[in-house]
Amino acid sequence: MIDIHSHILPGVDDGSKNMEESLQIARRMVESGVEQVVATPHYFPHDYHLTPAEVRDRTAILQREIVAAGLELKVWPGAEIYISRDLGRKASNKQLPTLNNSRYILLEFGFENFPPYGNDVLYDLKVLGLTPIISHPERYLFLRKKDVLLEEWLAEGALIQINSGSLLGFYGKRAQERARFYVKNDLVQLMGSDVHRGDRDRGTLKKGLEALEKQRIGRDENFMENARKVIADEIIIP
Ligand SMILES: [Fe+2]
Numbered sequence: 529m530i531d532i533h534s535h536i537l538p539g540v541d542d543g544s545k546n547m548e549e550s551l552q553i554a555r556r557m558v559e560s561g562v563e564q565v566v567a568t569p570h571y572f573p574h575d576y577h578l579t580p581a582e583v584r585d586r587t588a589i590l591q592r593e594i595v596a597a598g599l600e601l602k603v604w605p606g607a608e609i610y611i612s613r614d615l616g617r618k619a620s621n622k623q624l625p626t627l628n629n630s631r632y633i634l635l636e637f638g639f640e641n642f643p644p645y646g647n648d649v650l651y652d653l654k655v656l657g658l659t660p661i662i663s664h665p666e667r668y669l670f671l672r673k674k675d676v677l678l679e680e681w682l683a684e685g686a687l688i689q690i691n692s693g694s695l696l697g698f699y700g701k702r703a704q705e706r707a708r709f710y711v712k713n714d715l716v717q718l719m720g721s722d723v724h725r726g727d728r729d730r731g732t733l734k735k736g737l738e739a740l741e742k743q744r745i746g747r748d749e750n751f752m753e754n755a756r757k758v759i760a761d762e763i764i765i766p
Contacts, residue, residue: 530755533720552726616652630761666706689718692736
């Protein structure tokens, strides 16, 4: 399995606090069948924002520690980028880490509101040849009144990623119901764990995929095949 959304990189954001915790996350991943993971630390305009080179270097350090601990887990560099008006400019200046340096850029929004310039930013990124992946829309409150945005994003070439924990109810009933609705309506292409902690299980990828099967929603094979394509920088057709 390939997890394209994780806060496994130590000491960057609100995810793993130190290398010990990162190795704990890595161990849990390996135990649940994850073979590859993309480190996607938060990228906020005024808070933490590692450059692509910094993410690459820190990922290499983590990778060495994982190997030294005897774990078989490949870690790729990435980021989860918070929307801001100037993302197009930053992307054209090569300041934004993408998922394993591919065309795929993981984006997150504020929970309450979608900014008025949001679709312009998606367009700016598209013009640069990048494909935005919108992370965990099932958790956004603003989408609960405006589902149509999801279809607009897909029509504009963006992709949708849900959290495995959402299907398991870890973010509440409403997020669970939304995640199931999106999957059922073929609006989702990718699943990630969005893991933050080593000692708390918010729902591994494996459990999320099992939930899909149990709840008879299906399509898990596409999620993992699409994750492989993200890392390999291959085209995904929604
Ligand atoms: Fe995240």
